[in-house]
Amino acid sequence: EKGGVTSLMCSYNSVNGVPSCANDWLLKTVARESWNFDGAIVSDCDADSDVFNTHHFTNTPEESVRDVLRAGTDVDCGTFVTDKAASALAKGLITESDLDERLRQQFRLRMRLGHFDPPSPLDAIMPEDVVCTDHAKRLAMDGAAQGATLLKNENKTLPLRRTTSSDTASSDELVVINPLDNEASLKQLANYYGGSQPCDGTFWSLAETIAEQVTHKSRSFLGLDNATATNISAEAIAAAAGAQRVILGLGTDLTLAREGQDASSIELPPGQMRLLEEVCKVVETPIIVVLFTATPLDIRSLLSNPKVGAVLLAGQPSVAVRGLGDVIFGVKVPAGRTVQTMYPKEYADEVSIFDFNMRPGPSEWPRPDCTPSKGSQSACPKGTNPGRTHRFYTGEAVIPFGFGLSYTTFKYEVVSSPRSIALTRDIANGRPRFVSEGPEAIAYAVNVTNIGNHDADEVVLGFLKPPMAGQDGVPLQSLFAFERVHVKVGQIVTVWLYPSERDFLQANEEGNWNAHEGRYVVEFGLQSASKTGSNLMAFATTAVDVRMDLDSIFIS
Numbered sequence: 001e002k003g004g005v006t007s008l009m010c011s012y013n014s015v016n017g018v019p020s021c022a023n024d025w026l027l028k029t030v031a032r033e034s035w036n037f038d039g040a041i042v043s044d045c046d047a048d049s050d051v052f053n054t055h056h057f058t059n060t061p062e063e064s065v066r067d068v069l070r071a072g073t074d075v076d077c078g079t080f081v082t083d084k085a086a087s088a089l090a091k092g093l094i095t096e097s098d099l100d101e102r103l104r105q106q107f108r109l110r111m112r113l114g115h116f117d118p119p120s121p122l123d124a125i126m127p128e129d130v131v132c133t134d135h136a137k138r139l140a141m142d143g144a145a146q147g148a149t150l151l152k153n154e155n156k157t158l159p160l161r162r163t164t165s166s167d168t169a170s171s172d173e174l175v176v177i178n179p180l181d182n183e184a185s186l187k188q189l190a191n192y193y194g195g196s197q198p199c200d201g202t203f204w205s206l207a208e209t210i211a212e213q214v215t216h217k218s219r220s221f222l223g224l225d226n227a228t229a230t231n232i233s234a235e236a237i238a239a240a241a242g243a244q245r246v247i248l249g250l251g252t253d254l255t256l257a258r259e260g261q262d263a264s265s266i267e268l269p270p271g272q273m274r275l276l277e278e279v280c281k282v283v284e285t286p287i288i289v290v291l292f293t294a295t296p297l298d299i300r301s302l303l304s305n306p307k308v309g310a311v312l313l314a315g316q317p318s319v320a321v322r323g324l325g326d327v328i329f330g331v332k333v334p335a336g337r338t339v340q341t342m343y344p345k346e347y348a349d350e351v352s353i354f355d356f357n358m359r360p361g362p363s364e365w366p367r368p369d370c371t372p373s374k375g376s377q378s379a380c381p382k383g384t385n386p387g388r389t390h391r392f393y394t395g396e397a398v399i400p401f402g403f404g405l406s407y408t409t410f411k412y413e414v415v416s417s418p419r420s421i422a423l424t425r426d427i428a429n430g431r432p433r434f435v436s437e438g439p440e441a442i443a444y445a446v447n448v449t450n451i452g453n454h455d456a457d458e459v460v461l462g463f464l465k466p467p468m469a470g471q472d473g474v475p476l477q478s479l480f481a482f483e484r485v486h487v488k489v490g491q492i493v494t495v496w497l498y499p500s501e502r503d504f505l506q507a508n509e510e511g512n513w514n515a516h517e518g519r520y521v522v523e524f525g526l527q528s529a530s531k532t533g534s535n536l537m538a539f540a541t542t543a544v545d546v547r548m549d550l551d552s553i554f555i556s
Contacts, residue, residue: 002500006039006109010073012047012054019051022064027072040109042075043068049080062088069098074105132199144323146457149313149336150405152302153536157286157309159330159407160245162214174214175239177279178249179224179272180292181205185253189318192254198319206249206290206321213325219243223275227253230271232278241282247328248279251292262353263295267345273301280307290314290324298345298398313338333407333456335484341390342399351385359473360387360394391475402461402479402526405536408452410487412460412524412540415494416445422549423504423515446495446524446540450487458538459484460524462497466506467518474506474516477523497524504546515548
């Protein structure tokens with residue numbers, strides 16, 4: 001809604017018992033009417049087929065075609081609608097007007113793209129001019145560098161210094177161990193994210209990334225045959241024992257979690273945990289862990305281990321892993337923020353994955369750690385939902401949402417903020433909504449000062465903590481805005497963040513929005529950063545009083 005997107009994708013799952021791509025409430029009432037979405041809706045690939053073949057939502061394929069089209073799915077990523085539409089039309093389950101409406105949305109989008117303008121600006125873009133060019137490869141590497149998130153950095157373990165062969169007494173000074181560098185994992189990731197052949201035909205690994213950055217010899221080992229193996233390489237451990245610095249890759253690949261396969265655990269695999277233990281036994285200098293995963297893993301064992309000096313969360317960059325080299329060796333300063341709450345492993349036992357409730361409370365589903373006797377779920381105790389995401393999670397996160405360290409130090413100061421906000425009722429399209437008295441009434445200015453030793457990017461996050469936070473369904477906090485800026489050493493950059501009127505509303509059980517009055521705490525950065533043992537994240541706070549002005553009505 002805020003971004004004004006022109007395309008939405010309906011997903012594989014059901015919402016309130018109705019498959020997303022056949023859900024007229026979701027696609028029409030919510031997306032088009034409530035969010036004012038004005039674009040095309042495309043199915044996730046084969047999600048239209050799943051309405052019949054997986055969900056068994058209708059008795060016949062033709063009925064599924066009818067429900068998909070009339071719900072508002074404009075584009076079928078697959079062949080299901082194409083294959084079954086003629087039969088549905090012949091049986092009178094759909095009409096030509098049903099097809100025309102879906103085509104109308106598609107052609108409206110194509111017109112916006114200029115496909116019918118002679119010539120279209122898009123016609124000037126040739127694949128060979130943009131794919132695998134030096135510029136494109138640099139962008140991909142920069143994306144990996146910008147997304148890299150520093151979770152731990154004790155005693156300035158990172159960045160490493162680029163040494164030359166004359167600086168080191170041993171050619172084995174730097175050792176890279178990464179079971180995720182195995183050929184199958186590298187190719188599986190690259191094939192999924194970007195076609196079967198990467199630029200230059202190279203499936204870049206962490207080991208190659210590090211070797212590219214140093215001028216002296218570095219050695220690399222898998223340590224384990226793959227992400228789930230348990231056979232630790234004695235050669236890798238011996239190399240670690242003689243190394244001055246070890247970089248250890250850990251995490252998950254597409255064999256552990258991927259589209260269509262949920263992660264069965266939020267812990268590192270047992271073999272990788274043993275590899276970590278064995279490496280830490282033999283090293284004298286704290287190691288660097290590069291974490292490759294899209295799963296919010298419980299990494300308390302890494303954060304508390306004194307032999308682990310730094311933890312860098314890389315996500316799943318695939319061949320763009322080359323961009324991490326610039327971060328590890330200080331060419332670029334990490335400024336990424338965690339996009340997920342990282343929960344303790346006990347979280348997975350508290351609430352079933354089938355419980356979709358975001359808010360905390362009793363669950364209707366059995367505890368996942370219970371194995372029922374004789375196949376009866378009734379013998380298992382019900383779980384308790386501790387809440388999901390930073391908005392509702394009531395436990396103590398291993399790493400909170402929005403966390404990320406830097407090689408430099410920043411200071412925040414709120415220099416402009418409203419003391420109060422009045423909301424007025426707006427009658428538009430027959431439905432009430434709320435607007436502020438003016439856009440200037442809800443703008444926040446934060447001075448960001450780089451008081452450290454490195455020019456660096458900083459991502460400023462703005463959070464609202466509403467009155468009665470955590471009570472009666474009210475979230476604990478919400479992210480209302482963020483901005484990434486580059487700040488040189490000693491420089492002050494002013495960042496402006498703008499909450500919307502919707503940020504001061506709460507929905508009732510009927511889905512209607514109402515003003516949520518009272519005092520809001522406004523925070524910039526993370527006050528909870530100290531939980532990780534680091535005080536390097538900047539933080540500032542203020543407050544604002546929000547009230548409903550019942551004496552005036554705004555008509556748009």
